[in-house]
Amino acid sequence: MPNPNPKNPPQANKVIAVTLGDPQGIGPEVVAKSIADYSPNGSLVIVGDRSHFPDPRIRVISAVGQVLAGETAFLQVDGGPAGADPSFAWVRAAVAMALRGEVQAVVTAPVNKNKWLASGLPFRGHTDYFATLVPAAAPAMFFWSPGLKVALFTQHIPLREVFARLDREKITTFVGLVDRELRRLFALDFTYLFAGLNPHAGENGHLGSEEIDVLVPAMNDLRGQVPVAGIFPPDVVFARARAMKNAVVVAWTHDQGLIPFKLLQAGNGVQLTLGLPFVRTSPVHGTAYDIAGRGIADPASMLAAIRLAESLLR
Numbered sequence: 001m002p003n004p005n006p007k008n009p010p011q012a013n014k015v016i017a018v019t020l021g022d023p024q025g026i027g028p029e030v031v032a033k034s035i036a037d038y039s040p041n042g043s044l045v046i047v048g049d050r051s052h053f054p055d056p057r058i059r060v061i062s063a064v065g066q067v068l069a070g071e072t073a074f075l076q077v078d079g080g081p082a083g084a085d086p087s088f089a090w091v092r093a094a095v096a097m098a099l100r101g102e103v104q105a106v107v108t109a110p111v112n113k114n115k116w117l118a119s120g121l122p123f124r125g126h127t128d129y130f131a132t133l134v135p136a137a138a139p140a141m142f143f144w145s146p147g148l149k150v151a152l153f154t155q156h157i158p159l160r161e162v163f164a165r166l167d168r169e170k171i172t173t174f175v176g177l178v179d180r181e182l183r184r185l186f187a188l189d190f191t192y193l194f195a196g197l198n199p200h201a202g203e204n205g206h207l208g209s210e211e212i213d214v215l216v217p218a219m220n221d222l223r224g225q226v227p228v229a230g231i232f233p234p235d236v237v238f239a240r241a242r243a244m245k246n247a248v249v250v251a252w253t254h255d256q257g258l259i260p261f262k263l264l265q266a267g268n269g270v271q272l273t274l275g276l277p278f279v280r281t282s283p284v285h286g287t288a289y290d291i292a293g294r295g296i297a298d299p300a301s302m303l304a305a306i307r308l309a310e311s312l313l314r
Contacts (some may be wrong), residue, residue: 014041014310015042015067015104016043016045017045017047017064017097017103018047018107019094019106020048020052020090020109021109022087024112025289029054029292029295029297030299033297034299034302035055035058038303039070040310043068044071044073047094048075048090058072058074060076061073061075075093077089088123095130098277105278105279105309107309108281109283110282110287127155127156130273133277139274139276140178140273142178142274143257143270144269144270144308145304146268149246149248149249150248150260152257153171155254162252166252168214175192175218175226175228178192179192181274189227189246191246192227193228193237193241193249194228194232195251197211198210200233201232229244229247237249242264265284268300268304270283283304
């Protein structure tokens with residue numbers, strides 16, 4: 001695990017809230033498997049409806065303040081009004097506890113974005129909801145693993161909208177936020193590699209001009225403030241980053257960043273949301289309805305998410 005920031009003073013008993021995610025998905029299963037043989041340094045509070053949780057040994061509490069030091073307990077939370085998606089009610093409850101200082105980190109199991117939208121929510125996922133908490137600066141989706149680290153400039157938007165979002169000032173603001181947050185959390189220096197947007201990073205403008213018109217000026221604006229190694233063709237940037245120490249690939253689209261990340265690091269990869277007033281992590285997989293209820297879901301990414309959250313609180 002990464003070394004925590006030694007400048008952050010230790011707290012007496014740190015509490016991590018872990019939400020169950022979509023109850024019809026693999027969230028309850030991977031949460032149960034993750035905590036089965038895990039001894040937290042602080043306390044874990046599972047947030048959800050007890051009827052959806054497969055481990056009967058966990059003590060049920062009615063308030064987060066009832067959890068004991070070093071204990072894993074289950075906090076029963078109402079699923080919300082009829083027609084609502086209960087996974088959102090559980091996330092909202094965990095976030096409220098974090099904002100009140102009752103828990104120091106939130107780990108979220110996967111939710112179904114379509115269900116959130118169908119139930120009337122205006123959020124396409126966790127990050128959209130978290131953005132309402134910090135309206136001054138949108139939180140950043142960052143993906144951490146021992147071998148590869150990726151920051152997504154755009155998130156859940158259609159590919160055709162990406163080009164309109166590319167803006168020199170927005171890019172410098174985004175990379176600056178990512179760098180400040182990573183330094184604060186990890187107390188390490190990181191180097192940033194810009195992925196090319198076009199094939200061959202535009203081939204000097206012959207295959208697209210976005211690199212010349214937007215990405216290079218943004219990169220130049222960052223020099224002297226943030227270590228940027230350069231712009232690299234998208235088909236080689238991830239291999240180059242893996243060969244470097246503490247390198248971060250800045251990817252411009254959801255799939256540009258996550259296809260290689262999940263292919264190479266799915267087993268130990270974690271999503272870490274940057275820019276929030278609390279630590280938030282999650283596994284990198286989805287609800288996996290096709291294997292839900294079969295007992296075969298791999299808990300590795302969920303366990304890695306819990307461990308990363310805990311390490312950042314020490």
